[in-house]
Amino acid sequence: MQNTDLNKDIQFFANCGPIRVWSLVITILGDLCQKPEDFITGRALGHLVARLGVNNQALRVALHRLRRDGWIRTERDGRSSNYYLSNQGQTMVVSVRNRIYQSNPPKKIPIYLIVAPPSVSATDFANTLPESACNLSTRIALFSGDTTLPPNYLQIPLEANPVPDWITEIIAPSALQSEFCILQKAIRTVLSEQVPTTIVDRTILRLIILHHWRRLILRQSLLADILLPDQWPGAMARRQVSVALTRYDRPDLLALNACLDDRT
Structure with missing residues (x-):
């Protein structure tokens, strides 16, 4: 029953x-x-x-x-x-x-904004990203933690808090x-x-x-x-x-x- x-x-x-x-x-x-x-x-x-x-x-x-x-x-x-x-x-x-x-x-993990040069294709860029990454546009992404990226990539610590609404939506x-x-x-x-x-x-x-x-x-x-x-x-x-x-x-x-x- x-x-x-x-x-x-x-x-x-x-x-x-x-x-x-x-x-x-x-x-x-x-x-x-x-x-x-x-x-x-x-x-x-x-x-x-x-x-x-x-x-x-x-x-x-x-x-x-x-x-x-x-x-x-x-x-x-x-x-x-x-x-x-x-x-x-x-x-x-x-x-x-x-x-x-x-x-x-965990909350206290460093976040980085990474930008690939224009010569990198969207596919190649996606393939270089770690699992924690989130694409913001074709060659721009956020990721957490440490990873090894190509030397010609721009990598900037993200300190914005709170993040803009458009990033939240992504x-x-x-x-x-x-x-x-x-x-x-x-x-x-x-x-x-x-x-x-x-x-x-x-x-x-x-x-x-x-x-x-x-x-x-x-x-x-x-x-x-x-x-x-x-x-x-x-x-x-x-x-x-x-x-x-x-x-x-x-x-x-x-x-x-x-x-x-x-x-x-």
């Missing part, structure tokens, strides 16, 4: 954006399977995504895509299957784990900020409710919050939390997410699998 209170809580996130099933599966495995040997059973995975509105056919298509693209691997267990992150999947998940779960990103577009606000409101509403009593219901709330946060934070420039004030919507959403992930803590995976397998 489904928990109607949980259904109501899930509905609070209806305006947070569409759920791509393959991405939701990565959120689930990335959060619950912390070690290479960790897995989630097929029955448990099916139950979790079903509570978030995903049917069996959509899940099968997503799993096929993830296997094809090397994200997951499958092991048969009698008539069922167990799902693991592949080595590639583990590598990809770990590479962004800090961005997703970090509650207090590193944190208004549409993205609006989505952070919607997510923050949904989380705040759910946090005002009683904590679910079952491991399954707490896990489902954890996963839907984490999935929408992951979807947004991986679209956000790495520079936003360094350059923008503590009250910008992304930073405020991060604080709400941190509270939520503490409240709906990561479950014991063996216990969760056993609980969900017993339901089917």
Whole structure:
């Protein structure tokens, strides 16, 4: 029997954006399977995504895509299957784990404005930029930290605080900020409710919050939390997410699998 209170809580996130099933599966495995040997059973995975509105056919298509693209691997267990992150999947998940779960990103990191000479093509310029960089125009960018650039590039420390509105719009577009606000409101509403009593219901709330946060934070420039004030919507959403992930803590995976397998 489904928990109607949980259904109501899930509905609070209806305006947070569409759920791509393959991405939701990565959120689930990335959060619950912390070690290479960790897995989630097929029955448990099916139950979790079903509570978030995903049917069996959509899940099968997503799993096929993830296997094809090397994200997951499958092991048969009698008539069922167990799902693991592949080595590639583990590598990809770990590479962004800090961005997703970090509650207090560092602020005191030097920012530089870099300008390439006119002889450098836009493609070559983009290829020289570190991951933390953000293009401002064809041959002008901002980046954080230390990196080695060609000697003919102009590199200037950025001291403007606050940054101009047009830079804010590039590193944190208004549409993205609006989505952070919607997510923050949904989380705040759910946090005002009683904590679910079952491991399954707490896990489902954890996963839907984490999935929408992951979807947004991986679209956000790495520079936003360094350059923008503590009250910008992304930073405020991060604080709400941190509270939520503490409240709906990561479950014991063996216990969760056993609980969900017993339901089917």
